[in-house]
Amino acid sequence: VCGNCINSCPVKALKL
Structure with missing residues (x-):
């Protein structure tokens, strides 16, 4: 994304 x-992005999207 x-x-x-x-x-x-936020830390939760580090893998995106």
């Missing part, structure tokens, strides 16, 4: 979840 996100390119860089570490910077764009």
Whole structure:
């Protein structure tokens, strides 16, 4: 869903 979840998404989406 996100390119860089570490910077764009919550911690729960770290694997996306």
